[in-house]
Amino acid sequence: MTVRTRADLSALPSYVPGKTIPGAIKLASNEVSAGPLPSVVRAIADAATAVNRYPDTAATDLVARLGQKLGVAPEHVAVGCGSVTLCQQVVQATCTEADEVVFPWRSFEAYPIITQVVGAQAVRVPLTEGHGLDLDAMAAAITPKTRLVFVCNPNNPTGTALRTEEIERFIERVPRDALVVIDEAYREFVDDDAIPDGVELAKRQWAAGRDNVAVLRTFSKAYGLAGLRVGYAVASPAVAETLRKVYVPFSVNALAQVAAIASLDAEDELMARCRAIVGERARVRSELVAAGFEVPVTQANFVWLPLGERTAAFNEHCLAHKVIVRAFVGDGVRVTIGEPEENDAFLAAAKSFEG
């Protein structure tokens, strides 16, 4: 190539999406296995007749609707083209070159990539032995250069979740000029009351004069719209406004906006689906534990098998059984909870693994 591009990008690992193989069961991307509800498909089809027009770049109806649902004014809500894009927007909104982004590791694989793409400095803080976020170590990693801290709750890929008082104590230790972003991509699968609703937690912080807490959520997981790309941030009005400044115009498309609203209309049905997945999660975990696997308690729609050096072999074994899992080589395997038959196929593969 004759074009001079940024030298630092050649060392940047690409985001690795979960594999799709025809005929195989895909449990690699934390999607819900069930297809979209008929009412949502209808809303998308109706909106398709108007795609010659640009979408509402402010996503006014969706933002209003989210504000109502969450009990916040619309100024607190910013949408993004999936919450992964909002992760990038928060880095862009807070950091320039010398600034630091603190995040747990292993966690959402987009955090280090996005941080480097924006050109800020990544500070990875290892998880605890129990595969959870080490908030003491994260607090200790904060320096005067820290502008942003990601708290993934529940954590992808380990499924572990932090309790309300743990997060509140942590926030007290974060300087008010650094933004704490609670990434709640899996919030709808949480069934333990000790785990906070991040939006409610953030509201209490704002009321106490701390505006440096924000929450990210998505329609990709529990709401089943991964293919349409829409997520949202709930933040103080000043932070939300900055997120809108770095928003790529029109990036939440018109079909995504109507599908998100239709999904909020059908929320009861979608949350019933989530409860079924949560039930399957308990079954899958207990069968794995009974089969001798270590599996941290999970509050998300996946389980984590910290297989270390056996990860690659387990991944191959599952593929041979036509089950696609998500392997992080040398570390572990993340397996999405699917429909009961899909989970049975995975469990059969796992139980026949001799590694």
Ligand SMILES: *Cc1c(COP(=O)(O)O)cnc(C)c1O
């Ligand atoms: C899946 C995921 C997201 C983003 O999902 P989008 O499809 O971009 O909305 C964000 N954070 C975590 C931790 C995730 O696992």
